[in-house]
Amino acid sequence: xxxxxxxxxxxRAAHRTALIPFITAGDPRPETTVELMHAMVAAGxxxxxxxxxxxxxxxxxxxxxxxxxxxLARGVSxxxxxxxxxxxxxxxxxxxxxxxxxxxxxxxxxxGRFARAAAAAGLDGVLIVDVPPEEGHELVRPLKxxxxxxxxxxxxxxxxxxxxxxxxVASGFVYYVxxxxxTGAANLDADEVAAKVETIRARIPLPVGVGFGIKDGETAARxxxxxxxxxxxxxxxxxxxxxxxxxxAIPSTIGDFIAELRGAIDAAxxxxxxxxxxxS
Amino acid sequence: MATDVDSTRPLNPRTASQGxxxxxxxxxxxxxxxxxxxxxxxxxxxxxxxxxxxxxxxxAAFCAELEADLRDYVxxxxxxxxxxxxxxxxxxxxxxxxxxxxxxxxxxxxxxxIGQALLARRMGKTxxxxxxxxxxxxxxxxxxxARLGLECVVYMGEVDVARQEANVYRMRLLGAKVVPVKSGxxxxxxxxxxxxxxxxxxxxxxxYIIGTVAGPHPYPMMVRDFQTVIGREARAQMLERxxxxxxxxxxxxxxxxxxxxxxxxxxxxxxVAIYGVEAGGDGIASGRHAAPLCAGTPGVLHGNRTYLMxxxxxxxxETHSISAGLDYPGVGPEHAWLKDSGRVRxxxxxxxxxxxxxxxxxxxxxxxxxxxxxxxLAYVQKIAPGMRPDQSILVNLSGRGDxxxxxxxxxDGLTL
Numbered sequence: 079x080x081x082x083x084x085x086x087x088x089x090r091a092a093h094r095t096a097l098i099p100f101i102t103a104g105d106p107r108p109e110t111t112v113e114l115m116h117a118m119v120a121a122g123x124x125x126x127x128x129x130x131x132x133x134x135x136x137x138x139x140x141x142x143x144x145x146x147x148x149x150l151a152r153g154v155s156x157x158x159x160x161x162x163x164x165x166x167x168x169x170x171x172x173x174x175x176x177x178x179x180x181x182x183x184x185x186x187x188x189x190g191r192f193a194r195a196a197a198a199a200g201l202d203g204v205l206i207v208d209v210p211p212e213e214g215h216e217l218v219r220p221l222k223x224x225x226x227x228x229x230x231x232x233x234x235x236x237x238x239x240x241x242x243x244x245x246x247v248a249s250g251f252v253y254y255v256x257x258x259x260x261t262g263a264a265n266l267d268a269d270e271v272a273a274k275v276e277t278i279r280a281r282i283p284l285p286v287g288v289g290f291g292i293k294d295g296e297t298a299a300r301x302x303x304x305x306x307x308x309x310x311x312x313x314x315x316x317x318x319x320x321x322x323x324x325x326x327a328i329p330s331t332i333g334d335f336i337a338e339l340r341g342a343i344d345a346a347x348x349x350x351x352x353x354x355x356x357x358s
Numbered sequence: 359m360a361t362d363v364d365s366t367r368p369l370n371p372r373t374a375s376q377g378x379x380x381x382x383x384x385x386x387x388x389x390x391x392x393x394x395x396x397x398x399x400x401x402x403x404x405x406x407x408x409x410x411x412x413x414x415x416x417x418a419a420f421c422a423e424l425e426a427d428l429r430d431y432v433x434x435x436x437x438x439x440x441x442x443x444x445x446x447x448x449x450x451x452x453x454x455x456x457x458x459x460x461x462x463x464x465x466x467x468x469x470x471x472i473g474q475a476l477l478a479r480r481m482g483k484t485x486x487x488x489x490x491x492x493x494x495x496x497x498x499x500x501x502x503x504a505r506l507g508l509e510c511v512v513y514m515g516e517v518d519v520a521r522q523e524a525n526v527y528r529m530r531l532l533g534a535k536v537v538p539v540k541s542g543x544x545x546x547x548x549x550x551x552x553x554x555x556x557x558x559x560x561x562x563x564x565x566y567i568i569g570t571v572a573g574p575h576p577y578p579m580m581v582r583d584f585q586t587v588i589g590r591e592a593r594a595q596m597l598e599r600x601x602x603x604x605x606x607x608x609x610x611x612x613x614x615x616x617x618x619x620x621x622x623x624x625x626x627x628x629x630v631a632i633y634g635v636e637a638g639g640d641g642i643a644s645g646r647h648a649a650p651l652c653a654g655t656p657g658v659l660h661g662n663r664t665y666l667m668x669x670x671x672x673x674x675x676e677t678h679s680i681s682a683g684l685d686y687p688g689v690g691p692e693h694a695w696l697k698d699s700g701r702v703r704x705x706x707x708x709x710x711x712x713x714x715x716x717x718x719x720x721x722x723x724x725x726x727x728x729x730x731x732x733x734x735l736a737y738v739q740k741i742a743p744g745m746r747p748d749q750s751i752l753v754n755l756s757g758r759g760d761x762x763x764x765x766x767x768x769x770d771g772l773t774l
Contacts, residue, residue, distance in 0.1 A: 133673040134547065134659060136554040137397040143541055155671035181395060181658045186672030208395040208658065212385060235402035235561060244398075258399055259559040 081174040081202045082227050082250035085124055086285045086306065093351045095302040095343050097122055098287060099336060100178065100311035102129035102145035103162055104154030106322035110329070112165045117329035119173050122340030127205070127309065130159050130179030137207045139262035141312040144319060156183040156192070160199040167200035176203035176229055176250070184217070193220035203227035203250045211247045218247060231255050232278060234270070245282035251307060252282055256290045262312030266291035272304040295342030302346040310339060378625040378701070381692065386575020386662075389698065391691035394574040396661050400554075403561045408576045410481050415583065420476065427472050428587065431505070432462045434469075436588075438595035439755075444722040451745035453738060454604065455725070455755040456592045456620065465728065465757030466588060466616045467498035471567055473584035475502040478565035485509040485564045489553040491518055491546035491612070492683035492730065493525025494757055495569030500534035510534040513552040515545040518682045525761050543676045546612075546686045550660055570613025571690030574661030578690050585619025592752055593623045604752035606631040606741065610733035611651065611704065612684035614693045616756035625701060634693060635737040637679035638706030648677035650689050651697050651704040659687070664694045680709040680765065681729035683757075707736040713769060715739050716759065728757035729765065 079087075089096050099118050103111050115126055131149040135142065156179075163175050177196070184192045184206065196204070203226060209217065211230070221228055227250030232241060235258065244252065254275060256266040271288055278286050288301045289309030301308045314332060321328045386392045394404060414420040428434040437460060441453045458466035471488075478486060486503045488510070490496030496512040503510035512529055516538045519526055529536050542548040550573075557566045571578045571585070596604050607624055609617035611634040624630045639647035647653065650665040657666040659674060667675045667687035679685040696702040707715075715735035720726050727735060734753050742751055759766075767774050 131673075133542065134551050136551050136660070137399075137558065139555070140541075147541075150673065155673075157671070182666075182668065182674070183672035185658050185663075186655075186668065186670070207397050208661070210394065210396065210398065210401055213393050213395055231398040233397075233399040233402075235399050237402065240401065255399060258561055260555045263559065 080225060080227050080250060081172070082125065082176070085174050086251060089124060094347050095305065096124040096285070096287070096307035097336070097340055097343055098125045098127055098307050098309040099123050099314050100127040100129060100309060101314060101318065102131060102142060102149050103159040104131060104149035104152055105145040105315070105318055106148045106325055107152055108154055108158060108162070110325045111162050114329045114332060115166050116169060117333040118336050119170060121333040121336035123173070123336055125174045125176065125307070127176050127178050127311070128159060128163065130156055130177050130183060132180040132183060135180065137260055139260040139312060141262045141316050141319065145315045148322065156187055157195070160195050160201065163201050164199040174202040175200070176205055177201055178205040179207065181206050181209050189217050190220045193224040193226060196226055197224035201226060203229045205229040205231065205253060207231065211243055214247065229253055234258050234274065238277065238281065241278055241281045245284070248282065248284060251285040251287050252278065253309065254278060254286055254288045254305070256288050259290065261290060263291060266297065266301070268300045268304070271301065275304050295338050298339045299342040299346040302343040303350055308339070308343055381695065382575065382579050386579065388691045388695035390656070391664050391694040392575060392578055392662050394661060395658050395663070396574045397558060399558045399561060400574070403557065404574055404576070406481070410477060411576055411580050414477060414480060420480065424473055424476060427476070428469065432468050432472065433460065434587065435591045435595070436460050438592060438599060440599070441719070441723050444719060445742070447722055448739060448742040450742040450747065451605065451749040451751045452747065453742060454596065454750060454752045456588060456752060458588060458616065458754060458756045459725070459727065459731070459758035463494070463498045463501050464760065465494040465498065466585060466619060466754070467495045467569060468501065469587055469619070470569065470581050470584040470615060471495070471498040471502045474565070474567040474580070475506055475508065478508065478567070479506055481565065483563060483565035485511070485560065486567055487511045487513070487553050487556050487564055488567045488569060489513045489546065489549035490569065491515070491549070491685055492681065492728070493518070493522040493529065493761060494683060494728070496534070496536070497525050497528050497532070499567050499569070500529040500532035503534065504532045511556065512536050513539050513549040513556070515539050515543070515549050517544045518546065518549070521765060522682055522761060523764070545677070546682070547674065547688070554660070570615040571618050571692060572613045572660055572662060572664070572688055578662065578692055581615050582618045582622060582692060585615050586622045588616065588619035588754065589621060589623030592620060596750070596752060600750060603627055603630055605745065605749040606633060606751045608633045608635060608734045608737050608751060609754040610635050610684065610730050610756065611689060611693060612637065612648070612686050612730065613688070614690040616754050618690060618692055620752070620754040621702060632702045633737060633741070634702050634704045635733045636704060636706040637681060637684035637733060638708045639678040639680070641708050642706055646678040647706060648679040648685050648687065649706040650687060651693060652706045656694070662691045664688050664691045665697070680712060681733070683728070683730040684733065705737060707733055711736040711739070713766070716766065725755070726759035727755055728759045729762045731756045
């Protein structure tokens with residue numbers, strides 16, 4: 079069983095919702111990333127999404143675009159990101175890490191070479207924003223061969239047929255994009271999200287994570303009530319940006335924010351699991 | 359080309375057997391190129407577009423509406439002009455210009471925007487977005503949006519806003535909102551990134567009019583279809599005028615829509631040599647250019663696999679060209695396929711050669727060409743003298759040069 083599946087199984091047994099923070103690898107400088115990953119785990123992160131910088135991030139809003147530019151200014155490559163994962167694994171062999179990014183850096187490295195290097199580094203999954211299942215055939219084979227999970231996005235515009243199609247290829251978990259828009263976009267509608275998550279659950283037997291538009295403890299708690307995982311990106315990256323000139327303060331500041339989100343999610347989980355309570 | 363997922367990029371095994379007329383395949387592939395590499399949110403929008411276009415491309419009423427607009431609003435057919443004086447001066451082949459510069463709005467771009475805007479209206483979309491480099495596509499889009507009463511937002515790199523201010527003003531006069539894009543290299547590629555972000559966000563009511571034969575399926579096919587009117591007309595005009603086909607075709611290639619528009623009707627005419635001319639900037643060896651077919655490698659950008667200007671880590675690199683309309687690190691996937699197949703030869707000319715050709719045509723024929731089109735003219739200056747006077751070259755004069763007055767004047771040390 080993959081590290082991702084193991085982690086979700088443990089959480090399910092404990093009636094807990096996963097917290098998945100996203101950071102851009104190498105932002106604001108490469109030396110910060112591994113330490114920050116450990117700090118986030120210590121503060122309550124269950125899985126880490128590591129953004130692979132790409133020059134043309136068409137699905138990202140301004141906050142993550144700027145993070146990408148900071149990392150690229152430091153020359154961070156896909157190979158460097160895998161090296162960060164390898165370093166992280168020296169001290170943490172339990173927390174799953176998913177690389178999130180765009181196809182071209184992987185295309186240029188070569189699919190087979192990437193899959194082998196990723197497995198060797200201890201990467202658990204990849205989410206490639208611009209590769210729908212129809213274009214992924216050549217990529218899926220080497221990744222599956224190396225035991226790396228393929229995480230796919232689902233959107234408000236995904237039809238039921240489409241959800242089933244993605245269910246055929248996805249593994250680990252699926253990531254529901256809660257709003258039409260780029261990362262860091264407008265507020266999510268909790269009722270709409272709840273309905274869509276139910277539709278997805280009825281068709282895909284994998285945990286469902288929800289991301290885009292989760293800014294604080296309150297929105298995290300609302301999403302925790304309906305999803306298996308709460309994914310937070312821009313709200314974290316914005317705080318990293320504010321500390322770009324004093325990077326030594328980043329791990330503790332972000333750790334505090336993760337702990338706040340964790341507390342809100344745990345409270346929501348406890349409320350949801352209180353057995354047979356009459357609500358009125 | 360071999361398929362080896364371990365060391366190279368994936369290649370489609372059907373490559374060898376595909377002919378020019380049955381491309382792309384149902385999923386938008388031209389051999390290993392093209393396809394639809396987009397975020398999930400756009401999959402539904404592209405499905406919807408593909409279905410609407412498949413239905414309407416053979417719909418008699420839609421085709422009649424498009425044809426009437428091309429005749430009465432654009433002014434088609436555009437003329438074929440024998441540039442006799444310039445031909446004599448070069449001392450070789452006879453040069454014929456396909457005068458797309460005489461179209462309404464001054465370039466070939468409107469052939470496509472008319473088609474897509476009619477499609478948008480049939481699909482019930484009320485808001486149009488577009489990216490633009492030189493501003494020609496932005497103007498052509500703002501024009502048709504004004505005529506159809508559709509809201510219009512045009513994304514344009516900040517660098518291009520500065521070097522094409524006349525076109526920015528034209529778009530604003532036409533009622534479009536021009537949004538300067540400040541990210542990345544602040545040119546055409548970044549304008550396209552921003553347009554895609556807008557589309558992801560406003561996908562319900564918005565139609566994205568892509569200006570070239572790039573982007574995810576069905577855009578490369580659909581934009582090509584709307585532009586092939588250029589080659590169909592020119593082929594018939596050449597036969598009527600000269601009694602035979604031209605010996606060579608020449609067109610500039612940025613994304614490649616004017617080139618594919620001219621070339622397509624001639625692809626099966628194997629005796630016709632075809633040349634696509636990329637922006638060589640300061641020269642290929644300098645690295646400061648925008649010539650992915652001449653000096654790039656395959657990769658995936660803006661929804662399709664094609665030749666790109668990229669570094670060893672797969673990051674897209676900055677391009678340079680004197681012409682904003684060619685300042686793009688990718689190229690339409692059909693051109694990538696035509697390069698590999700050997701049917702079209704792609705070459706590059708430098709900014710200096712382009713400026714020289716710009717002045718030559720202006721002074722010998724009284725026609726001021728766009729800097730984009732001047733790339734094709736610069737290549738003609740290279741090949742025409744080596745050809746016989748009974749041979750002919752057909753060039754796509756894709757746009758007029760009014761928009762480039764500031765750029766050219768600046769080279770002469772003048773500020774307008």
